[in-house]
Amino acid sequence: MAVRLLQPRFGRKSAYLSYIWRKFTTKFESIVYSEHGDPEKVLRLQKAETGKFGPSSVSLRMLAAPINPADINQIQGTYALKPSLPAVGGNEGVGEVTEVGSDVQSVRAGDQVVLRAEQCLGSWCRHLVVLEHQVLKIPSGLPVDAAATVSVNPCTAFRLLKDFEDLQPGDTVIQNGANSGVGQALIQIAAAWGIKTVNVIRNRTNVEDLKSHLKDQGANYVVIDEDLKSSEMKEIMKSIKPPKLALNCVGGKSSMSLFRFLGPKGTMVTYGGMSKQPVTVPTGSLIFQDVNVKGFWMSQWSIDHQKDASKATMMEEVCSMLLKGQLRAPPCTRHPLKDFKTAISEALQPYSKTKQLLILND
Amino acid sequence: MAVRLLQPRFGRKSAYLSYIWRKFTTKFESIVYSEHGDPEKVLRLQKAETGKFGPSSVSLRMLAAPINPADINQIQGTYALKPSLPAVGGNEGVGEVTEVGSDVQSVRAGDQVVLRAEQCLGSWCRHLVVLEHQVLKIPSGLPVDAAATVSVNPCTAFRLLKDFEDLQPGDTVIQNGANSGVGQALIQIAAAWGIKTVNVIRNRTNVEDLKSHLKDQGANYVVIDEDLKSSEMKEIMKSIKPPKLALNCVGGKSSMSLFRFLGPKGTMVTYGGMSKQPVTVPTGSLIFQDVNVKGFWMSQWSIDHQKDASKATMMEEVCSMLLKGQLRAPPCTRHPLKDFKTAISEALQPYSKTKQLLILND
Numbered sequence: 001m002a003v004r005l006l007q008p009r010f011g012r013k014s015a016y017l018s019y020i021w022r023k024f025t026t027k028f029e030s031i032v033y034s035e036h037g038d039p040e041k042v043l044r045l046q047k048a049e050t051g052k053f054g055p056s057s058v059s060l061r062m063l064a065a066p067i068n069p070a071d072i073n074q075i076q077g078t079y080a081l082k083p084s085l086p087a088v089g090g091n092e093g094v095g096e097v098t099e100v101g102s103d104v105q106s107v108r109a110g111d112q113v114v115l116r117a118e119q120c121l122g123s124w125c126r127h128l129v130v131l132e133h134q135v136l137k138i139p140s141g142l143p144v145d146a147a148a149t150v151s152v153n154p155c156t157a158f159r160l161l162k163d164f165e166d167l168q169p170g171d172t173v174i175q176n177g178a179n180s181g182v183g184q185a186l187i188q189i190a191a192a193w194g195i196k197t198v199n200v201i202r203n204r205t206n207v208e209d210l211k212s213h214l215k216d217q218g219a220n221y222v223v224i225d226e227d228l229k230s231s232e233m234k235e236i237m238k239s240i241k242p243p244k245l246a247l248n249c250v251g252g253k254s255s256m257s258l259f260r261f262l263g264p265k266g267t268m269v270t271y272g273g274m275s276k277q278p279v280t281v282p283t284g285s286l287i288f289q290d291v292n293v294k295g296f297w298m299s300q301w302s303i304d305h306q307k308d309a310s311k312a313t314m315m316e317e318v319c320s321m322l323l324k325g326q327l328r329a330p331p332c333t334r335h336p337l338k339d340f341k342t343a344i345s346e347a348l349q350p351y352s353k354t355k356q357l358l359i360l361n362d
Numbered sequence: 363m364a365v366r367l368l369q370p371r372f373g374r375k376s377a378y379l380s381y382i383w384r385k386f387t388t389k390f391e392s393i394v395y396s397e398h399g400d401p402e403k404v405l406r407l408q409k410a411e412t413g414k415f416g417p418s419s420v421s422l423r424m425l426a427a428p429i430n431p432a433d434i435n436q437i438q439g440t441y442a443l444k445p446s447l448p449a450v451g452g453n454e455g456v457g458e459v460t461e462v463g464s465d466v467q468s469v470r471a472g473d474q475v476v477l478r479a480e481q482c483l484g485s486w487c488r489h490l491v492v493l494e495h496q497v498l499k500i501p502s503g504l505p506v507d508a509a510a511t512v513s514v515n516p517c518t519a520f521r522l523l524k525d526f527e528d529l530q531p532g533d534t535v536i537q538n539g540a541n542s543g544v545g546q547a548l549i550q551i552a553a554a555w556g557i558k559t560v561n562v563i564r565n566r567t568n569v570e571d572l573k574s575h576l577k578d579q580g581a582n583y584v585v586i587d588e589d590l591k592s593s594e595m596k597e598i599m600k601s602i603k604p605p606k607l608a609l610n611c612v613g614g615k616s617s618m619s620l621f622r623f624l625g626p627k628g629t630m631v632t633y634g635g636m637s638k639q640p641v642t643v644p645t646g647s648l649i650f651q652d653v654n655v656k657g658f659w660m661s662q663w664s665i666d667h668q669k670d671a672s673k674a675t676m677m678e679e680v681c682s683m684l685l686k687g688q689l690r691a692p693p694c695t696r697h698p699l700k701d702f703k704t705a706i707s708e709a710l711q712p713y714s715k716t717k718q719l720l721i722l723n724d
Contacts, residue, residue: 080646080649080650251645256640270643270645270648270649271649272645272649273645273646273649277645278618278642278643278644278645279642279643279644279645279648280640280641280642280643281632281640281641281642281643281655282640282641283613283632283634283635283638283639283640283641283657284442284635285657286632286641286655286656286657287632287633287634287635287657287658287659288442288657288659288662289657290656290657290659290662291657292654292655292656293643293648293654293655293656294648294652294654294655295645295647295648295649295650295651295652295653296649297649297650297652300650300652
């Protein structure tokens with residue numbers, strides 16, 4: 001099972017089909033790597049084939065694609081999903097359908113679609129030919145920043161709030177790394193659903209600006225990690241229900257400290273490990289508080305739900321929140337494809353305030 | 363919830379009733395403490411009241427009671443269940459019914475019963491008056507060592523194997539602290555059910571003797587923690603199914619190392635923390651292997667199942683295994699009540715090879 005999970009079969013199959021198809025197809029500009037390593041060194045802009053067009057195919061003119069941390073790790077060779085090399089970088093992205101095969105039913109020319117990011121399709125390219133089941137239609141009218149970044153972070157936040165505890169309006173969630181992409185989406189989705197959030201962030205220059213920014217998104221409480229033992233935090237905890245859910249994308253001491261606040265029988269879900277430290281769980285929380293400790297990986301969820309409608313349903317709901325303004329796209333810095341090196345370099349900076357977005361139809 | 367769990371209401375109520383009853387009853391020798399602290403200092407042998415006899419009462423002549431680590435922690439004041447003081451020490455134990463109240467139906471004079479250990483009844487005494495629901499009948503014919511120690515360790519092992527994963531014959535379980543009381547019971551119950559066990563122990567003098575002892579109980583594999591990266595361990599793991607369940611009573615590095623062997627979507631259950639270190643979980647195990655990390659506390663399970671028949675059913679099954687010889691009582695050192703100080707002193711030694719058992723009808 002572990003081996004299949006790390007190297008999913010469909011990944012190989014699709015790579016194999018791509019290989020066959022490439023022999024017959026046109027070349028378009030793509031950002032390609034032939035070996036794993038430092039993304040600033042191994043990536044190059046070159047013409048790559050789009051794949052052959054068949055009856056189940058969907059031809060896409062790509063509009064935009066973000067540079068996500070997982071994309072960087074994938075190029076470095078440290079991510080659990082590994083495409084076969086050479087590969088086009090990127091996983092998430094939005095495109096416009098230019099042509100569909102005779103068997104395709106769910107989308108048609110002119111539709112906007114997002115790639116199912118778990119499939120290692122390679123989104124950093126100008127054109128792409130995929131299979132119908134590898135894309136999801138999104139409503140028209142979404143700004144390109146929102147459309148290009150909807151599949152990973154907002155969907156992760158959505159699932160974290162849906163799948164682990166039965167959260168009702170008035171219930172509480174606590175999270176660390178609250179200013180991460182997922183964290184900010186989670187604040188907004190929780191606010192829309194009436195779920196209160198206690199948001200833990202690291203101290204930094206102009207931390208009050210970040211606090212205001214998160215509160216503006218709907219965060220009920222924002223606390224600096226150094227203040228978790230403060231009387232202010234005690235007052236916050238007195239005023240709310242004990243959190244049923246704790247969300248961790250940091251690990252180490254940060255995750256350990258969340259257990260002080262997680263209610264009995266509550267669940268901590270880890271979806272990231274920014275500190276590169278393991279998750280440390282007090283023995284007493286497990287034995288006497290009966291807490292559950294779990295993990296979540298959006299890619300695996302998407303693989304597990306390839307054949308049902310749950311991803312499409314979620315996408316509809318998340319896009320509707322984006323259209324209503326309940327959820328905002330992350331602040332993005334746009335880069336034309338030719339400037340991809342600047343974009344990558346920016347994406348590699350810690351504490352970057354914006355998501356780097358490659359504009360693919362410039 | 364946390365506060366109720368730490369100081370269960372029934373505990374206070376039963377203590378209050380005991381207080382009232384004591385005013386009318388006979389005194390018998392008991393091991394009592396009036397304040398928390400070093401068990402070698404705060405315990406004394408004195409005459410204490412048995413409680414008043416009513417229509418739902420069961421009068422017991424106590425036969426034997428073990429000194430468990432939780433009893434020691436309870437006296438030290440560090441355990442999650444705290445009786446009101448002064449209190450009689452001990453929680454687990456076996457007695458013979460001498461008289462029952464007019465409303466009592468499930469037991470009668472001459473029956474052997476065990477105390478429901480989660481109720482803080484105080485088992486280190488010669489006589490005890492309890493309520494019908496505070497005891498469970500056991501079959502006659504069990505040796506006193508087995509009867510006195512059946513309620514906590516074998517029942518914990520039974521639940522660990524039953525409640526977290528659907529284990530079938532041929533499935534595998536890995537555990538650390540495999541020579542603990544629970545660990546040894548687990549080896550035997552798993553063997554009786556056809557479940558394979560990989561047992562991790564710490565290195566020590568005469569470690570081969572311990573290995574033989576555990577294998578003699580039915581352990582399929584016994585590995586010293588220092589050898590977990592050895593080729594021998596790799597061969598073992600190749601020859602068995604990936605463990606669905608990992609059981610941890612140690613914490614720290616020892617628990618961390620079990621995640622290397624736990625199968626995808628498997629569960630680690632922590633039921634003890636002998637190293638006094640927290641449980642450390644690799645982030646990748648949570649996110650990419652989708653493992654679950656949980657805790658188990660026999661006392662809480664018993665509280666949660668006070669009103670159903672599941673504890674009686676389990677007791678019947680465990681006692682039947684003891685009678686058939688599929689499960690053996692732990693090696694015990696017997697102490698007459700008057701020598702309780704020696705017994706306590708022995709129980710405080712690390713690496714003790716036997717369980718200290720107070721004989722109460724000497």
